[in-house]
Each structure stands twice: as C-alpha cells, then as structure tokens.
Amino acid sequence: MAGEPRGAEAQPDVEEQPATWSARLSSSIIYFILPALIIVFTIISRQSFFNPNNFQNIAIFASTLLLLVVGSTFVIITAGIDLSVGSVLVFSSVVAAQAMVTLSGSAEEVRAREYPNQLFGISAGIVLGVLSGLAWGLLNGVLITKLRIPPFIVTLGTLGMSLGLALILSGGVNVPFVPPTVQSEIGSRALFIVPIGTGQFRFTVPVAVATVVIVIAALALHKTRFGRYTYAIGSNADAARRAGINVDAHLIKVYGLSGMLAGVAGVLDVALFSTASVGSHASDNLSAISAVVIGGTSLFGGIGSIGGSVVGAFIPAILRNGFVIQGIQPFWQQVAIGAILILAVYLDQRRRQAEERR
Amino acid sequence: MELANAGVNGSAVLQARGIDKHFGPVHALKNVDFSVHAQEIVALIGDNGAGKSTLINALTGVFPYDHGEIVFAGRPVRFASPHEARSAGIETVYQDLAIAPHLDSVANIFLGREYRQxxxxxxxxxxxxxxxxxETSAQLKQLGVRVPNLRRRLVTLSGGQRQGVAVARAVMWASKVVIMDEPTAALGVAQTALVLNLMRQVRDNGIPIVFISHNMPHVFEVADRIVVLRLGEVVAELDPRQATIDDAVSAMTGSLRPRSMSNDRPAEVRHGR
Structure with missing residues (x-):
C-alpha cells in the first residue's frame, strides 16, 4: 500500500509561478512619489527648498507625527485601528505640562518664572506624560480584547474621553508657565550638528527620539517574534490562536505601544512649543492613518512595513513645506494627500488581486 | 468485537471511552467509544451533524465533555486547551486551514514555535x-512535500500547495497522533493523491492518523479502519478491505440494507443502545 510512486508526476501543482512584476511595480510607485516631490520642489524652489535648514524644519514638523505613525503601523497590521492617538497626545501633553508646572515650584514661584525644583518637575512630567499615554493605550487594548468591542468604536470612545478630560484638566486653554528649560534643553536642543554645504542640519532631541523609535520599531516588526505575531494576528487571528499565540495579550501590548508613543509625542509637543496646545492635533489620528495606508500597510491586516509608513508620513510634510515656500495655500496639501491616499489604496488592491490566485 | 481489530497493530495510543456531550438541549455525543492505535489510519465518517468535529474537539480540548474518559499514551488525560493537546503530541489539521496567508511557509510552519537567536x-x-x-526545507524534503520557494507568502500559492504546508506543519510537529479534518475537501486529483500519500507515509513512520472525511473513495483508499458516527453515536466499525462504500453510506444514513446486515459479511454494525 505504501508502494505508490511519489514524485513530480503526482505533483503538477508545484511549478514556480512567475512573480507579478507589473503589479508589484504599480504599488511601489508610492515610493517614487517622495523622491519625485523632492526633485520637483528642488527644481522650482531651488535653494529655499533644498537646504539643510529647511530639511531640519520638515523633520521637526514630522517628528511627533512619526511617533503616532509607528504605533498605528503595528495596530493596523493587526487589522485594528487606533483613532484615539491625537487626543491621547493632547491628554499626555496636558498631564506632562501641568506636572512640570506644579512640581517645579510653588504657584507664586512659577508665576514669577522661577522653577527651583525644575529638574524633578520636568522629569516627573516626562514620565507621567508617557505613562498616561500608555494607560490610554492599555485601556483600548483591554476593551477591544476582553469586551470584544470593535477597535473603531473603542478608540472613537477613548478619543472623546481623553480629549474631554484633557480640556477639563487644562480648563480648555493651553497650559501656561511651562519651564522654558523644557524647550531649550529638549525641544530645540541639538544633540549634534551635521554641516551640509552652506547650512547645517541640527539633530535635535525630537528628531533623535523619532529616529530611534523608528529604528527600534522596524527591527521589532521585521526581525522579532513580537513583529511576527503582529503580522500573524492581522493575517488570521484564529490561526494565530490555534498556534498557541496569546492573541489578546499581544493586542493589548500593541495598543499599549500605540498609546505610549502618543504619550511620548505629547511630551515632545510640550518641549517643542513650551505649552500643551489643546486646540491642535484634532486630526492627527487621520494624518497618522493616511500615512500608514499610503505607505502600503493594508487596513485588512497582515501587510505593512515601518519604512513604508515613514515614507507615507514624509509625503504630506514635504508637500506642505513645498507649498508654503512656493506661496501656494498650504490647504492644497490636504487636497493632494486625499488624492494620494485614494491612489495608494487603489494600487494596493490591484497588486493584491494580481497576487492572490484563488 | 473481533472486527475492531482489523488493521490494528499494537495497543491504543489514544482511547476515548463513553464520551458524552450536550450543547444545551442537543445531545451531540452519546456514550462514544473511539480509539486510535499505532500504525493505523482510522477514518471517522458520518453525515453533517453526526458529531465528527464535536468528537475531535472534545478529544483535543477545544471544549470540555460531560462524561467519559480519555486515555492517552497509557494515562488518563483531560486536555484543557488545544494547546495542551499539541504539547502532548497531538496535531490537528483543521478543515478551514488554520494558516496565516500573509506569512510565508516557514513562518506558518513555525508559528507559535519560533526559534530565536x-x-x-x-x-x-x-x-x-x-x-x-x-529545518523546514529538510523536513519537507523528507516528507516529499514540494513547496515552491518557502519564502513566498501563502496567499500567492495554490490551494493544494497551501494544504501541503498545513499538513506538513502538523506532521512535522506531531509526535503521537495527527488529526486531519477534511484535508482533501478543497483539492484537485493530483493534490489529493499527494496528501493521501503523505498520510500513508506518516502512518508508516509510526504516527497514527485520524482522518475525517466525507469522501468515501478517499476513505476507502487510505484508511485501515473506518468508524461511522450517526446522530452522535458510533453505529459501525468497518474494515475497508471487506466492507463496501455502500455499507459505509448505509451506516452513515441509517438506511441499513439487509444485504450489509446479513450473512457473514464482516461489516459489523452495532446499534446504539
């Protein structure tokens, strides 16, 4: 019974399929948009665009968004969504700023711009800001996995809760009297300066934090078991569960990561602007999600990369910058990003239809 | 029960006695006895709703059963989760292919058991x-499963190739028993031949297989023993070398024809209670 012939004649289904290069190329067009934008703006704006000082501005402008984008990349690869990141950023920045103000000196001292305990106050503010973001993220994860409520609804709920609480805590106004040291020593402090041509690129703390987070996240997503499980859950959560992966615990970690990075972004926001700005960041969540999707991550889960998301975050940053330099109303950036988003998803769908054979 | 020994060499690796399971008012398993012996492919057949999947799920800890006992490798066990059953050496290939289609073959085979540096x-x-x-490459070669480029995501492979990966994963990790739930359901002729061959090879390597299928020709081609479930009861145990497909179908549907009941035909049919 075991003497049946085995071999190629019984397996006609194993020939190598030619890779669908045209389909693959069409989706990587997104990766050409970024260099194309840089070239176009360089041609039309010359030195005023293509110089290190301007690139530094773009990098600083993008640094907080990049943190949200990294978190959202993990979340979206698990086939989830985190709408709360912008509001959590605001909440964390209010917590951080208020802690820095209250713990750096008495009310009178602070009003007189004196901060006798500012080392402790600022450190505590940073820690509390990051932890408050982490707490919101863990809450998202627990509600999604334990109560089985869809991520869209849970994070829409915590979006409202965290923003509302931030406004209650701050009385609806930007937090005043933040120690100026925060901005001078963190927000605009250059760790090192790269001289390029006639200008220089100041590698400031926010840019450095974003860079380090991107590198660690890319390694974690593409090289470690944590990243492998992130893809597996997004690809087929049941298969992951049957393979013995603790899906709930992993998802809580992923949402916790997203919240924590929003907390870090909130702290950096305080450092950059020397206040907790409660009015901005309302649409940061959508900016982050568009960047991730433009970068090739599938909203259906299982597909995506940190590198793509970083490219997806720089496209709007460079568009806005280039338009401002050209004197074009920066609102055109929103129009262009909307169109690019639709194009990116269309190309992604085409690629997948070509790839998935049956 | 002289016929229960047809095709059986050696003692039971996995034995279930008197398994009872209710889902609310539904009596899904009624006092089921079922055993798997070394070096055999035992087919578990029955109509939809006969209790095949329920039995397998009870055996592998997917959900608890109400009464009965399971003896595995000589000791009574009660798996609290499929994970425990897997750790004990029982691998299951699920009907709906529990694979992650966006991962490649290696990632799927090692899912949940990744090697770290x-x-x-x-x-x-x-x-x-x-x-x-x-390791994947070597194991698949030994099993005779050919997958084009192990680093390609499964979504780009054909159904048969994906099934090959799912079967190979179970076979690679099973040390005691492999359970296959409709492994040939979605396959073409050549791919089916591949999977059936793989099953024989696994059996010959000493790991018994529980083969759940609707496809009678496949069952009769590969099984050493056939257990028929109907409405939650074991209604027959057949020897495929002597019974016919008609016998099996009759037992499954309950429309027992006199022919299969009569004379010395060795298709023993036990009536439930």
Whole structure:
C-alpha cells in the first residue's frame, strides 16, 4: 500500500509561478512619489527648498507625527485601528505640562518664572506624560480584547474621553508657565550638528527620539517574534490562536505601544512649543492613518512595513513645506494627500488581486 | 468485537471511552467509544451533524465533555486547551486551514514555535530565520512535500500547495497522533493523491492518523479502519478491505440494507443502545 510512486508526476501543482512584476511595480510607485516631490520642489524652489535648514524644519514638523505613525503601523497590521492617538497626545501633553508646572515650584514661584525644583518637575512630567499615554493605550487594548468591542468604536470612545478630560484638566486653554528649560534643553536642543554645504542640519532631541523609535520599531516588526505575531494576528487571528499565540495579550501590548508613543509625542509637543496646545492635533489620528495606508500597510491586516509608513508620513510634510515656500495655500496639501491616499489604496488592491490566485 | 481489530497493530495510543456531550438541549455525543492505535489510519465518517468535529474537539480540548474518559499514551488525560493537546503530541489539521496567508511557509510552519537567536538577541525576541528555513526545507524534503520557494507568502500559492504546508506543519510537529479534518475537501486529483500519500507515509513512520472525511473513495483508499458516527453515536466499525462504500453510506444514513446486515459479511454494525 505504501508502494505508490511519489514524485513530480503526482505533483503538477508545484511549478514556480512567475512573480507579478507589473503589479508589484504599480504599488511601489508610492515610493517614487517622495523622491519625485523632492526633485520637483528642488527644481522650482531651488535653494529655499533644498537646504539643510529647511530639511531640519520638515523633520521637526514630522517628528511627533512619526511617533503616532509607528504605533498605528503595528495596530493596523493587526487589522485594528487606533483613532484615539491625537487626543491621547493632547491628554499626555496636558498631564506632562501641568506636572512640570506644579512640581517645579510653588504657584507664586512659577508665576514669577522661577522653577527651583525644575529638574524633578520636568522629569516627573516626562514620565507621567508617557505613562498616561500608555494607560490610554492599555485601556483600548483591554476593551477591544476582553469586551470584544470593535477597535473603531473603542478608540472613537477613548478619543472623546481623553480629549474631554484633557480640556477639563487644562480648563480648555493651553497650559501656561511651562519651564522654558523644557524647550531649550529638549525641544530645540541639538544633540549634534551635521554641516551640509552652506547650512547645517541640527539633530535635535525630537528628531533623535523619532529616529530611534523608528529604528527600534522596524527591527521589532521585521526581525522579532513580537513583529511576527503582529503580522500573524492581522493575517488570521484564529490561526494565530490555534498556534498557541496569546492573541489578546499581544493586542493589548500593541495598543499599549500605540498609546505610549502618543504619550511620548505629547511630551515632545510640550518641549517643542513650551505649552500643551489643546486646540491642535484634532486630526492627527487621520494624518497618522493616511500615512500608514499610503505607505502600503493594508487596513485588512497582515501587510505593512515601518519604512513604508515613514515614507507615507514624509509625503504630506514635504508637500506642505513645498507649498508654503512656493506661496501656494498650504490647504492644497490636504487636497493632494486625499488624492494620494485614494491612489495608494487603489494600487494596493490591484497588486493584491494580481497576487492572490484563488 | 473481533472486527475492531482489523488493521490494528499494537495497543491504543489514544482511547476515548463513553464520551458524552450536550450543547444545551442537543445531545451531540452519546456514550462514544473511539480509539486510535499505532500504525493505523482510522477514518471517522458520518453525515453533517453526526458529531465528527464535536468528537475531535472534545478529544483535543477545544471544549470540555460531560462524561467519559480519555486515555492517552497509557494515562488518563483531560486536555484543557488545544494547546495542551499539541504539547502532548497531538496535531490537528483543521478543515478551514488554520494558516496565516500573509506569512510565508516557514513562518506558518513555525508559528507559535519560533526559534530565536542565541544570546542577548534571542532574549530580545530576535528570530533565527535561517535555522527555521533550513529545518523546514529538510523536513519537507523528507516528507516529499514540494513547496515552491518557502519564502513566498501563502496567499500567492495554490490551494493544494497551501494544504501541503498545513499538513506538513502538523506532521512535522506531531509526535503521537495527527488529526486531519477534511484535508482533501478543497483539492484537485493530483493534490489529493499527494496528501493521501503523505498520510500513508506518516502512518508508516509510526504516527497514527485520524482522518475525517466525507469522501468515501478517499476513505476507502487510505484508511485501515473506518468508524461511522450517526446522530452522535458510533453505529459501525468497518474494515475497508471487506466492507463496501455502500455499507459505509448505509451506516452513515441509517438506511441499513439487509444485504450489509446479513450473512457473514464482516461489516459489523452495532446499534446504539
């Protein structure tokens, strides 16, 4: 019974399929948009665009968004969504700023711009800001996995809760009297300066934090078991569960990561602007999600990369910058990003239809 | 029960006695006895709703059963989760192919059992992709399963190739029993032949297989023993070398024809209670 012939004649289904290069190329067009934008703006704006000082501005402008984008990349690869990141950023920045103000000196001292305990106050503010973001993220994860409520609804709920609480805590106004040291020593402090041509690129703390987070996240997503499980859950959560992966615990970690990075972004926001700005960041969540999707991550889960998301975050940053330099109303950036988003998803769908054979 | 021994060499690896299971008012399993012996492919057949999947799920800890006992490798066991059953050496290939289609073959085969690098990197969770690739490649070659480019995501492979990966994963990790739930359901002729061959090979290597199928020709081609479930009861045990497909179908549907009941035809049919 075991003497049946085995071999190629019984397996006609194993020939190598030619890779669908045209389909693959069409989706990587997104990766050409970024260099194309840089070239176009360089041609039309010359030195005023293509110089290190301007690139530094773009990098600083993008640094907080990049943190949200990294978190959202993990979340979206698990086939989830985190709408709360912008509001959590605001909440964390209010917590951080208020802690820095209250713990750096008495009310009178602070009003007189004196901060006798500012080392402790600022450190505590940073820690509390990051932890408050982490707490919101863990809450998202627990509600999604334990109560089985869809991520869209849970994070829409915590979006409202965290923003509302931030406004209650701050009385609806930007937090005043933040120690100026925060901005001078963190927000605009250059760790090192790269001289390029006639200008220089100041590698400031926010840019450095974003860079380090991107590198660690890319390694974690593409090289470690944590990243492998992130893809597996997004690809087929049941298969992951049957393979013995603790899906709930992993998802809580992923949402916790997203919240924590929003907390870090909130702290950096305080450092950059020397206040907790409660009015901005309302649409940061959508900016982050568009960047991730433009970068090739599938909203259906299982597909995506940190590198793509970083490219997806720089496209709007460079568009806005280039338009401002050209004197074009920066609102055109929103129009262009909307169109690019639709194009990116269309190309992604085409690629997948070509790839998935049956 | 002289016929229960047809095709059986050696004692039971996995034995279930008197398994009872209710889902609310539904009596899904009624006092079921079922055993798997070394070196055999035992087919578990029955109509939709006969209790095949329920029995397998009870055996592998997917959900608890109400009464009865399971003896595995000589000891009474009660698996609290499929994970426990897997740790004990029982692998299941699910009907709906529990694979992650966006991962490649190696990642799927090692899903939940990833090798990590040695030293600090390993403790940080860094994967040893080269080692997993090499081991998968060697194992698949030994099993005679050919998958084009192990690094291609399964979504780009055909249904048969994906099934090959799912079967190979179970076979690679099973040390005691492999359970296959409709492994040939979605396959073409050549791919089916591949899977059936693989099953024989696994059996000959000493690992018994529980083969759940609707497809009678496949069952009769590969099984050493056939257990028929109907409405939650074991209604017959057949020897495929002597029984016919008609006998099996009759037992499944309950429309027992006199022919299969009569004379010395060795298709023993036990009526439930």
């Amino acid at each position: 040695t030293g600090l990197l390993g403790r940080l969770g860094f994967l040893d992709k080269d080692r997993m690739y090499a």
